[in-house]
Amino acid sequence: MTAASLAGLRILVSAGPTYEDIDPARFLGNRSSGKMGFAIAAEAAQRGAEVVLVAGPVHLPDPANVRRVNVRSAAQMHAAVLAGLPCDVYIGAAAVADFTPRSCSPGKIKKQPGQDTLVLELVQTRDILAEVAAHPQRPRLVVGFAAETDNVAGYARGKLQRKQLDLICANQVGVAGCGFESDDNALLVIDAHTERALGPAPKGALAGQLLDLIAERLL
Numbered sequence: 577m578t579a580a581s582l583a584g585l586r587i588l589v590s591a592g593p594t595y596e597d598i599d600p601a602r603f604l605g606n607r608s609s610g611k612m613g614f615a616i617a618a619e620a621a622q623r624g625a626e627v628v629l630v631a632g633p634v635h636l637p638d639p640a641n642v643r644r645v646n647v648r649s650a651a652q653m654h655a656a657v658l659a660g661l662p663c664d665v666y667i668g669a670a671a672v673a674d675f676t677p678r679s680c681s682p683g684k685i686k687k688q689p690g691q692d693t694l695v696l697e698l699v700q701t702r703d704i705l706a707e708v709a710a711h712p713q714r715p716r717l718v719v720g721f722a723a724e725t726d727n728v729a730g731y732a733r734g735k736l737q738r739k740q741l742d743l744i745c746a747n748q749v750g751v752a753g754c755g756f757e758s759d760d761n762a763l764l765v766i767d768a769h770t771e772r773a774l775g776p777a778p779k780g781a782l783a784g785q786l787l788d789l790i791a792e793r794l795l
């Protein structure tokens with residue numbers, strides 16, 4: 577079977593982690609490599625879509641024929657994604673920090689003599705995915721990701737409903753050889769009615785399978 581063409585579609589993808597600065601030397605990050613989102617962007621462009629990739633801090637080469645916008649923090653990713661609207665499809669594959677330090681210290685935080693704990697106050701970030709789904713220029717399809725350690729399908733289904741998504745791709749964190757930092761992944765793709773297991777497979781192949789499911793709904 578030849579892959580469905582995505583020509584004429586504008587696809588916005590977010591990928592990678594975000595870094596939330598604590599002081600000029602330190603940040604809060606996460607283990608997302610960006611590989612899944614980059615694979616989706618590359619495959620969508622290869623199928624003829626116009627692709628914008630909002631990338632957190634990762635060391636990955638630019639996929640061919642993709643417009644890449646580099647960001648660092650959740651706030652920057654929020655601004656770049658909303659600036660990417662309108663689009664036909666938004667795929668939120670980034671591991672956006674849920675919390676960020678209330679303020680970034682202008683100078684390096686120093687240990688005080690005898691200090692054995694440090695309390696950082698964190699505030700919740702804006703939920704990019706939920707805002708895109710509720711936006712007046714809502715894309716025709718809004719696709720989220722959910723990395724979970726347990727109750728994978730249950731938590732993912734909850735996010736699908738709470739954030740008003742069309743599809744959510746759930747993956748189990750902590751399975752050897754899959755997910756974060758790995759070249760392979762396995763996804764459970766959930767919509768209001770069905771659940772489909774994709775993989776385990778290389779992220780490039782999975783990206784193609786996910787885009788087939790997306791194309792089915794749009795074309």
Ligand code: CTP
Pocket residue numbers: 650668669670671672673674701702703704705706719720721722723735
């Ligand atoms: N997401 C986002 N903006 C945020 C946090 C998350 O756009 N500030 C998106 C991610 O890109 C991903 C999805 O939401 O597509 C899942 O994020 P997650 O943090 O797991 O969901 P939460 O609803 O925050 O649930 P929890 O942290 O309790 O698992």
